[in-house]
Amino acid sequence: MKILVCDVCDFEQEKLNEIKKNCEDELILTNEPLSLSLLDQQDSIDGISILGYSYVDESILDKMSEKQIRYLSTRTIGYDHIDVTYAKSKGIHVYHAYYDPNNVADFTIMLMLILLRKAKVSICRSLVNDFSLDGLQGRELRSLTVGVIGTGKIGSTVIKNLSGFGCKIIAYDPFEKEEVKQYASYVPLDELYQKSDIITLHIPLTKENYHMIQAKTIDKMKKGVILINTARGQLIHTKDLIDALEQEKIAGAGIDTLEEENGVMHEHIGVRIIDNRDLLYLKQFPNVVYTQHYAFYTKEACDSMIVCGIRSIQDGYHQIKTICEI
Known part of the structure; x- marks a missing residue:
């Protein structure tokens, strides 16, 4: 053939x-x-x-x-x-x-830790010999509740790996798995939004969940929530995410995939003009870690x-x- x-x-x-x-x-x-x-x-x-x-x-x-x-x-x-x-x-x-799901699961937890410890700001400061501590106080995972949306292979591995940090883990999936229940408690989606300090997405993109993270769902979340997306960019309405960051409703976002990444994803843009204003504005936030859709890349x-x-x-x-x- x-x-x-x-x-x-x-x-x-x-x-x-x-x-x-x-x-x-x-x-x-x-x-x-x-x-x-x-x-x-x-x-x-x-x-x-x-x-x-x-x-x-x-x-x-x-x-x-x-x-x-x-x-x-x-x-x-x-x-x-x-x-x-x-x-x-x-x-x-x-x-x-x-x-195997380890690559994306590891990357997901790495993003959580980077955001919790404000490593982006720390690294940028150290590059210009600024070693001050102002604004760098972080949080510890063991003190927080992590909500995992989607408990397929990747979501389940994230949950298992997170269990070693001592945090409380809650999860949502229409199809519950018995093996997940030893590490996490399944809850309704609205309850996950309301109770989570960190929310991480691990679901495929469908017509039903397109823009599932938008203004209405963000309103249900805790003030100061951290959002992680290593799944599909279209799960999040980018403009609503930007609004929530500006209003400090969302305290941090780890974004490995964005809905408007065509023409940018895996490209060396160099000195070319980028007309993707949302991307350029989003990545300038000190509390946003934007990576080039490479959580999978091992x-x-x-x-x-x-x-x-x-x-x-x-x-x-x-x-x-x-x-x-x-």
Whole structure:
């Protein structure tokens, strides 16, 4: 079979070359995103693997169906850049990647500690030889209540790791897990908003939870709450977050992903003009830590996503082929 691998990044090249060398199937590697013109250039493709830089809409899926390409994988955990419902209607199998949750869970707790100890201000001061303590008094995790929204693999790992800090942990998820209950208490979402000193998001993006953190929900939170988002940027209404920071309703935010990050995410902007005013304004707050959507970015996780991206197509193709032959 032949697999077109799009969006290839420098950090993926070594692992993909290794797979290509030891693989019976043909891999065509390109750093281009998936597009209609790229599809027109390809013949006899059986599967396509992408990253989040490619947006797979109805036009792309129609072209894939026309060219009888039945397998699509994303080398990411999230798949909101793919119209999965339409893909299903066209008979296209869609796969997403997997990695162990430790990378994002570790990153999440790191953001909490950075914000609690006001490390951003401390580091910036030390760079100009300002070693004063004014405004740097922090808080300890053991004194606080942490609310975890979403107890899937990552959320559950965050909870387990947080248990060692001695903080009170509450959680919300429509599907409760017994193993989580030894570390955290499940509560209704409104109660989590009201009682948490820190709130951290670990849910996929859906139509139902788009902008779930907005003015109305922020009003339910404690004054001085800290907000962490290592999940999906569109879960938070950026302008409402900015308003809450200005009003000191939110005391700090750890943001690894932002809803308006297209054209900025994973790019070296350099001296180019950025027209993303919300991003520029948000990151200037002394109590906001904005990182470049890289909570996932460890060697272990990247290798796992690459392998998933290729193997899922191979397994799907060969399984279906075997069934058809029978």
